[in-house]
Amino acid sequence: xxxxxxxxxxxxxxxxxxxxxxxxxxxxxxxxxxxxxxxxxxxxxxxxxxxxxxxxxxxxxxxxxxxxxxxxxxxxxxxxxxxxxxxxxxxxxxxxxxxxxxxxxxxxxxxxxxxxxxxxxxxxxxxxxxxxxxxxxxxxxxxxxxxxxxxxxxxxxxxxxxxxxxxxxxxxxxxxxxxxxxxxxxxxxxxxxxxxxxxxxxxxxxxxxxxxxxxxxxxxxxxxxxxxxxxxxxxxxxxxxxxxxxxxxxxx
Amino acid sequence: xxxxxxxxxxxxxxxxxxxxxxxxxxxxxxxxxxxxxxxxxxxxxxxxxxxxxxxxxxxxxxxxxxxxxxxxxxxxxxxxxxxxxxxxxxxxxxxxxxxxxxxxxxxxxxxxxxxxxxxxxxxxxxxxxxxxxxxxxxxxxxxxxxxxxxxxxxxxxxxxxxxxxxxxxxxxxxxxxxxxxxxxxxxxxxxxxxxxxxxxxxxxxxxxxxxxxxxxxxxxxxxxxxxxxxxxxxxxxxxxxxxxxxxxxxxx
Numbered sequence: 001x002x003x004x005x006x007x008x009x010x011x012x013x014x015x016x017x018x019x020x021x022x023x024x025x026x027x028x029x030x031x032x033x034x035x036x037x038x039x040x041x042x043x044x045x046x047x048x049x050x051x052x053x054x055x056x057x058x059x060x061x062x063x064x065x066x067x068x069x070x071x072x073x074x075x076x077x078x079x080x081x082x083x084x085x086x087x088x089x090x091x092x093x094x095x096x097x098x099x100x101x102x103x104x105x106x107x108x109x110x111x112x113x114x115x116x117x118x119x120x121x122x123x124x125x126x127x128x129x130x131x132x133x134x135x136x137x138x139x140x141x142x143x144x145x146x147x148x149x150x151x152x153x154x155x156x157x158x159x160x161x162x163x164x165x166x167x168x169x170x171x172x173x174x175x176x177x178x179x180x181x182x183x184x185x186x187x188x189x190x191x192x193x194x195x196x197x198x199x200x201x202x203x204x205x206x207x208x209x210x211x212x213x214x215x216x217x218x219x220x221x222x223x224x225x226x227x228x229x230x231x232x233x234x235x236x237x238x239x240x241x242x243x244x245x246x247x248x249x250x251x252x
Numbered sequence: 253x254x255x256x257x258x259x260x261x262x263x264x265x266x267x268x269x270x271x272x273x274x275x276x277x278x279x280x281x282x283x284x285x286x287x288x289x290x291x292x293x294x295x296x297x298x299x300x301x302x303x304x305x306x307x308x309x310x311x312x313x314x315x316x317x318x319x320x321x322x323x324x325x326x327x328x329x330x331x332x333x334x335x336x337x338x339x340x341x342x343x344x345x346x347x348x349x350x351x352x353x354x355x356x357x358x359x360x361x362x363x364x365x366x367x368x369x370x371x372x373x374x375x376x377x378x379x380x381x382x383x384x385x386x387x388x389x390x391x392x393x394x395x396x397x398x399x400x401x402x403x404x405x406x407x408x409x410x411x412x413x414x415x416x417x418x419x420x421x422x423x424x425x426x427x428x429x430x431x432x433x434x435x436x437x438x439x440x441x442x443x444x445x446x447x448x449x450x451x452x453x454x455x456x457x458x459x460x461x462x463x464x465x466x467x468x469x470x471x472x473x474x475x476x477x478x479x480x481x482x483x484x485x486x487x488x489x490x491x492x493x494x495x496x497x498x499x500x501x502x503x504x
Contacts, residue, residue, distance in 0.1 A: 057325055061316035064309070065384065070336050070345060073309055077332065084322050084329070093322060132317065132384075 002200040010203050011194060014141075014210055018148035021214035024155065026221040028229065033155050035163025040241040042164065043103050044228040046096075047239055048120040048220060050110050053096045053174075055124045057083045062132040063139045075188050082181050092181075095174035102171030104245045115239030119223035127216045134209060141193045141206035142213040146186035153179050254452040262455050263446060266393075266462055270400035273466035276407065278473040280481065285407050287415025292493040294416065295355050296480040298348075299491055300372040300472060302362050305348045305426075307376045309335045314384040315391045327440050334433050344433075347426035354423030356497045367491030371475035379468045386461060393445045393458035394465040398438035405431050 005013065023029060031037050032045060060079045067073050085091025100110040109115065131139040153175045160167035169176070197203045227234040234240060257265065275281060283289045284297060312331045319325050337343025352362040361367065383391040405427040412419035421428070449455045479486040486492060 054320070057322075058317045058319070061313045061319075061325070064313035064332070065311070065317055065380070067310070067313075068306070070309075070343075073313070073332070073336050074338065077329075077336070080316070080325070080329065084325050086326065091322075128317070 004198060004200045004203055007194050010197065011190070013203075013207055014144060014190075014193070015147065017207060017210050017214065018145070021211060021218070022145065022148040022152070023214065023217040023221055024148065024152045026218060026225075028221040028225045029152070031229070033159030033163075035159065039103070041224075041228050042166075043105065043241070044224050044239065046100050046103050047105065047110055047244070048116050048224050050096055050100065051113055051116050051120050051124045052127075052220065053083070053093050054111075054113070055128055056092070059128045059131050062128055063136070063143075065132075066136050066139060072192070079185055082177075092174055092177065095177060099171050099174055101246065102166045102168075104166075106244055106246050109244030115237075115244055117220075117223045117227055117238050118235060120220045123216045123219040123223075127213065130209070130212060135205065137193065137196050137202060138205055138209035140189050141197075141209040143189045144186065144193065144210050145213050145217060146182045147190065149182050149186075150179055153182075256450060256452045256455055259446050262449065263442070265455075265459060266396060266442075266445070267399065269459060269462050269466065270397070273463065273470070274397060274400040274404070275466065275469040275473055276400065276404045278470060278477075280473040280477045281404070281408075283481070285411030285415075287411065291355070293476075293480050294418075295357065295493070296476050296491065298352050298355050299357065299362055299496070300368050300476050302348055302352065303365055303368050303372050303376045304379075304469075304472065305335070305345050306363075306365070307380055308344070311380045311383050314380055315388070315395075317384075318388050318391060324444070331437055334429075344426055344429065347429060351423050351426055353498065354418045354420075356418075358496055358498050361496030367489075367496055369472075369475045369479055369490050370487060372472045375468045375471040375475075379465065382461070382464060387457065389445065389448050389454055390457055390461035392441050393449070393461035395441045396438065396445060396462050397465050397469060398434045399442065401434050401438075402431055405434075 004010070028037075028045070032042065037045070057080045060076060060083075064073050064076050064080075067076065081091070083092040085094055097107040097110060101107050113121070127142070130142060134142075157172055157175050160172060193206050197206045226232075227238060256262070280289075280297070284294065289297070309332045312328060312335075316325050316328050316332075319328065333343070335344040337346055349359040349362060353359050365373070379394070382394060386394075409424050409427050412424060445458050449458045478484075479490060
């Protein structure tokens with residue numbers, strides 16, 4: 001049996017996975033943040049990314065359903081609250097729907113996921129099932145893409161504000177809020193993984209889980225790129241530009 | 253295809269399941285509430301029932317992980333909060349451990365579940381898995397034993413206070429609190445089941461889920477009765493009277 005890496009070396013390995021594989025490297029994000037997306041390409045991204053947002057509380061509940069430690073369940077609970085919101089307090093899913101409206105969609109159309117790309121839905125459900133079925137350590141490790149999220153959120157806020165008319169503090173509230181929430185979440189998750197991955201085998205499994213999660217994110221952008229950039233052929237039944245818009249945008 | 257029952261007839265059918273099968277009919281509960289349990293039999297019950305209490309938040313998280321409706325997840329969330337507690341606020345699991353201490357246990361021994369009966373652990377895990385794998389309707393229907401819980405909690409508070417020295421408002425806080433919490437939970441669950449069991453087949457499945465849950469509860473009392481009443485032979489490794497007590501009770 002090989003020895004486990006030191007905590008520092010293992011953390012560096014996890015961070016290197018982000019450097020190599022996080023979806024901020026995907027060409028679609030380059031286009032999006034650089035102002036090179038058409039209005040419909042932005043819409044395609046907002047529409048499809050909704051599937052991911054909507055699934056996050058189910059994923060976090062699946063993790064909690066595996067977790068035998070009261071203190072850990074309590075700590076994890078805030079993620080669900082952050083996304084689902086509370087009585088009189090909007091959550092991340094509702095904030096994403098504000099973004100959807102800002103780019104012209106009828107929010108009910110987006111929430112229905114009718115026009116979302118099957119490949120995006122498959123990727124998201126693969127994530128929920130992974131968290132439900134893998135070890136608790138792997139489930140937590142798969143959340144560690146949050147290590148890399150603050151940078152993409154900052155780039156996104158800056159890029160969208162600079163390049164797109166729909167972008168303002170209201171429509172981008174989702175990203176602004178995540179900048180506050182993600183660091184607390186990731187501090188807990190990273191500490192858990194560093195503590196519990198105490199053999200070489202577990203470190204390997206945790207790293208593989210994080211790689212899996214980068215695949216989940218990347219696969220969604222591949223699907224969006226294929227359907228709406230190049231070759232630009234949406235699969236049968238997927239959203240076609242013009243569909244699902246608010247009346248004012250449809251006729252305006 | 254047969255026609256579904258009316259809502260009223262279906263609700264009556266669900267309530268009849270409780271009348272016939274809820275564990276308030278089990279001879280162990282007769283002994284417990286009637287003051288006929290020895291101190292060690294009460295301890296066996298408290299120790300083993302802890303497994304069920306500890307699993308409830310995992311069960312509820314499993315249900316939430318199946319649930320695509322934000323509003324429903326939000327409504328269900330309070331069950332986890334009720335059991336796990338919040339920062340500075342004790343939950344149901346902690347209250348159960350107060351009861352465990354009141355009957356003489358070291359709370360760490362109870363929380364470790366080391367001495368719990370395998371049959372109780374199996375029953376509880378069968379419940380968590382059922383909620384994880386059955387339909388959402390069946391998962392919700394399996395929670396409807398709460399329809400029958402207020403009566404057993406009232407009987408229990410009265411019976412324990414009358415017959416046992418350990419019983420006071422502190423040790424019985426779990427049951428007192430559940431009297432407030434259960435009605436809100438069951439109102440939501442019952443309304444959900446009555447609305448969503450809209451075919452004869454779904455009504456049948458929901459009723460079967462509730463029957464399954466009554467089996468889960470009954471099986472725990474059977475195991476406790478067998479190990480600690482008659483024949484009174486705990487399985488290998490299970491708690492033996494005298495084990496796991498607080499120092500003061502061990503030597504006092």
